[in-house]
Amino acid sequence: MQAPEKTDRELITAAQAGDRAALDVLLTRHMGRVARFGSRMCSNPDTAQDVVQDTMLAVVRHLGDFKGDSQFSTWLYTIARRACLRKFRKSKFAPEREESLDAGTAHDTTLVDRATPPDERAEARELDRALRTAIAGLDPQSREVLVLRDVEGLSAAEVAEVTGANVGAVKSRLHRARVTVRSAMAPLLDGESARAQATPACRDVVNLFSQHLEGEIDGEVCRSMQAHMDACPRCRAQCDSLRQTLRLCAMQPAEVPPDEVTRVRRAIQGFLDSQAPAG
Ligand SMILES: [Zn+2]
Structure with a gap:
């Protein structure tokens, strides 16, 4: 029988005591989610990669300060969000959009099961691309709320903690963002009756339905x-199409290409080596 996986808490304690292997397991475990968050927040792939590396290095630097009052994942998103904001500020907060809807199709196998028949695969890709474009079209404040709640699966209270907004503001932004994204997806999801x-x-039934989903x-x-x-x-x-949109959000994969994992790991090793006492 395999030894049970260590919890985040166990890994953090070990890493705080200088266990590099534990640190590596911890960071690798969460890298996919940071990458997904980064890529939905800044649709420019290079910027998203920078966010992953900046976030991971900041985690390594500040892990000693992590007290465990909050979930590790909440802390991680707070750091990742700050890394995104720095990128936005550099680009004068201009929303970055995908240059072309066809960009990245060649290796874009997200959401697509290899066993899926070609027609469905094409459809899934189209839906995935439309969803990314819809999310990228939101203003940054709405985007971060929708991504954290509906893609990353945080609770509204956790989103409030990450963004520093109050829960009421988070929820009203969330409902508006959902209505906008659903409308953007409507040409692909809606049948005849929805267009009546x-x-x-x-x-405002869609907004109301979103409130209902939040138990409000x-x-x-x-x-x-x-x-x-x-x-x-x-x-x-x-x-129904809001439900489908939310299902697509929740199915967004959290994967990092192997060479990207290697690049980030190398940066962390370099940082740790530079911090190690000489001799
Ligand atoms: Zn009606």
Whole structure:
């Protein structure tokens, strides 16, 4: 039987005591998530790679200060977010967009199972690309909230901790971002009924549904929303496509190409060697 995997906490304690192997396991374990966060936050691949390396080096530098009052992953995203902000500031906070929708298709196998038939594979790639483009089109504040909550799977309270905003602000940004991303995905996800003209009774059902998913609306509002959805194919279909969009967000893979892992590891080794006492 294999020894059980060490928990983050165990690895952190060992790494804080100078165990380089434990540090390596810890960083490798979390590198994929940082890479995913970085690549959704800055769609320029070079910038995203820099974010991974900057984040990992900052973790190594400040691990001694990590007290464990928060989850290691929350701390990690806080550092990664700061690394992203520095990149944004350098580019005058201009949103970076993908240069072309076709860029990166050759090696873009994200979301695609090799066993999937070619048609479905093409469709999955198209959905994945559309989702990335939709996320890249959000303003940076909305983008970070949606990525942390719906792609990285943090709770709204954890997103608030990472971004330094209050939970209420996080949630209202989240709902707006979801509505925007769903609309951007609509041409690929929506059927005929979702495109029907809204009636006055439709109100802001997608936003409301998003609030419902966060457990924010009370019984009365929930019942009236449900009654409306039962009677309105348009709103039902739009909420379905929000659900699908969120499923796609949650399925975004957290992988780092092997040569990128090697590059980051080498940078960390170099840093640790430079810190080691001479002799
Ligand atoms: Zn409706």
